[in-house]
Amino acid sequence: MKTITLYYSSVSSSMEIKKRQKRMLDILEMKKYQLELVDIALDSSLRDRMREIAANKTALPPQLAIGDVYCGGYDEFDLAVEDEILDQFLKVNDDATAESPTTPPPCTNDTVETTAAS
DSSP: OOOEEEEEOSOOSOHHHHHHHHHHHHHHHHTTOOEEEEETTSOHHHHHHHHHHHTOTTOOSOEEEETTEEEEEHHHHHHHHHTTOHHHHHTOSTTTTOOOTTSOOOSOSSOOOOOOOO
């Protein structure tokens, strides 16, 4: 099983960020995913790394990645949970390749090009 990296901050004045981090961690632990927790409050280089992977200079925790492959932040995660496609979103199953047009793309470096059916 792939190790999922959860970037979070143990120091935050935002209750919203704290709630989002807790919910994300609770769900990932409940599903028994293999996790690596990275506390960006420990070192600014960890925050910079999270933002580099997310390709967003202002990204805030929580953020998910598998290695150097960005999966998404809380909003994408929450949508995948609500749509019951978290395994597909995180690409933890080999058969989790089908995508729904209303859901976030799975964690990948690949650029997917879609065309509308006539």
